Amino acid sequence: MASPRTTLLTLSMAAAFGGFVATACREALDHQAQAAPATAATLPAVGALPTAVGSTPMPSLAPMLARVTPTVVSVHSKQRVRVSPFNDPMFSQMFPGLTQERISESLGSGVIVDAARGLILTNHHVIQGADQVSVTLADGRTLPAEFLGSDPDTDIAVMRVKADKLQAISFANSDQLRVGDFVVAVGNPFGIGQTVTSGIVSAVGRSGLPGMGYQNFIQTDASINPGNSGGALVNLNGELVGINTASFNPRGAIAGNIGLGFAIPANLAHDIAEQLISNKGVVRRGTFGIESQDLTDAIARGLGISADGGAVVTRVFPGSAAARAGLRPGDVITSANGQRITGRDALRNFExxxxxxxxxxxxxLRDGKPVQLQIGLQEQARSVAGGDVDPRLAGATFVELPASLRNAGLSGVLVESVARGSRAAQNGLQAGDVVLASTVGAFDDLAAFRAGFTQRPSELALRVMRGNQQGVLPVR
Structure with missing residues (x-):
């Protein structure tokens, strides 16, 4: 009897992080899907898989997916952008009449989580800056979507549509997800239509990805391609365990799939979505009320301990949750809720x-001895008016740096807005500036920025990053 011939089918696709943007895709994030070889021993002569082998039914994901796929939608966003023929911004300002308006379109995915209210979860980066958003349901209907709010730091956004006969997905407890569990990703990659890929959970609690926000990702080898962002990652019961958000390849899209896909855990996505809905598009976060730095070898020697990772408390703000819990400068935080804290960034991400x-x-660790503390989180201020910290900054509004900038290595505060003609404007501050330090010293965040002006300096200067350039801005 002739030996069976083996056919290998390989499908290679480049992938990028996020929604599939018609005009550009981010490099360094990609995927490739590869089918396993099929042998003649498992294929009938007519070329179709059997429904059973003997009396045993063949396993199939089809019944589960029949319930899941109607809950996953395609997301279409449009944004009007002004395009200038000049590379130099100065010439663009001098000749504004030569700029042209262009429509930028992008595609992504979303998940219906509440059929009665028409609520849909997707990624923030899928609809970021969009002037118009619509969704296409699995049954072919295309509907306008109302934007309810988004959180860039966790990449979650909520939309609402008005329609009947919607089907919603059920949430699983993503905290119970284990490495090795089978998962299935559903979305609209490359805009070709609803597509299903499968794999396993490769890791949980993944963080440290460059250029992203607060991170607690599910890692999977299920292919997540451009356009899959915002789609569903489900377990074999058809329950939502995550919102697909990114695929990663440090060598760029040309390198092909290396099996690194990431999803936001369903529990986190649900919590953020509920906050966005109940707080009118705003996420309220808590803070310990401390400043910290990484535990280095030199600091560890000074404290008489071994340097095995941790965040050293350098400042405790009066009246903060940390102060009430008894945290002190010099304490080394090594874990939080059983999760290892390797340094300042890990502590900030956890917080x-x-x-x-x-x-x-x-x-x-306090004086080399282990201490257990219980601490609550107080709400952190979302913004600070410049005039409240120093009259010379009146007219400027300062907010926390986005987590993506913090992960890029920046510390400080962001200038959210500057009122025209205000004292801050006259001193040269602009919206979008990152204030890294001032005459009163460097600061990690908004609380430290505000606390630094308890004693107002007679002379004030700010170290500012504008674009990719840093400089010192005298403030009078």
């Missing part, structure tokens, strides 16, 4: 993912 008012158990 940013906690619900407001939640209680956190901290493992601390």
């Amino acid at each position: 940013g993912l906690q619900s407001l008012g939640s209680r956190v158990g901290l493992q601390v």
Whole structure:
């Protein structure tokens, strides 16, 4: 009997992070899907898979997907952008009449999570800056979508549509997800239509990805391609375990799939979505009320401990949650709720993912001895008026840096807006400036920025990053 011939079918596709943008895709994030070889022993002569082998039915995901696919939608966004023929911004300002308006379109995915209210979850980056958003349901209907709010730091956005006969997905408890669990990704890659890919959970609690916000990702080898962003990652029961958000390849899109896909855990997505809905598009976050830095070898020697990672508390703000819990400068935070804290960034990432008012158990080294502390999180101010910290900054509004900028290595505060003709405007501050430090010293965040002006300096200067350039701005 002739030996069976083996056919290998390989499908290669480049992938990029986020929604599939018609005009540009980000490099360094990609995917490739590869089918396993099929042998003649498992293929009938007519070329169709059998429904059973003997009396045993063949396993199939089709019944589960029949329930899931109607809950996943395609998301279409349009944005009007002004395009100038000049590369130099100065010439663009001098000749504004030569700029042209262009429509930028992008595609992504979304998940219906509440059929009665028409609520849909997607990624913030899928609809970011959009002037118009619509969704296409699995049954072919295309509907306008109302934007309810988004959170750039966790990449979650909520939309609403008005339609009947919607089907919503059920949430799983993503905290129970284990490495090795089978998962299925559903979305609209490359705009070709609804597509299903499968794999396993490769890791949970993944963080440290460059250029992204607060991170607690599910990692999977299920292919997540451009356009899959905002779609569903489900378990074999058809329950939502995550919102697909990115695929990653440090060598760029040309390198092909390396099996690194990431999804936002369903529990986190649900919590952020509920906040966006109940707080009119705003996410309220808590803070410990401290400044910290990485535990280095030199600091560890000075404290008489071994340098095995941790965040050293350098400042505790009066009246903060940390002050009430008894945290002190010099304490080394090594874990929070059992999660290892490797340094300042890990502590900030953990803090940013906690619900407001939640209680956190901290493992601390104090004078070389372990100490257990319980600490709550107070709501952090979302913005500070410049005039409240120093009259010379009146007219400017300062906010926290986005987590993506923090992950790029920046510390400080962001200038959200500057009122025209205000004192801050006269001193040269502009919206979008990142204030890294001032005469009163460097600061990590908004709370430290505000606390630094307890004693107003007679002379004030700000170290500012504008675009990719840094400079010192005297303030009078």
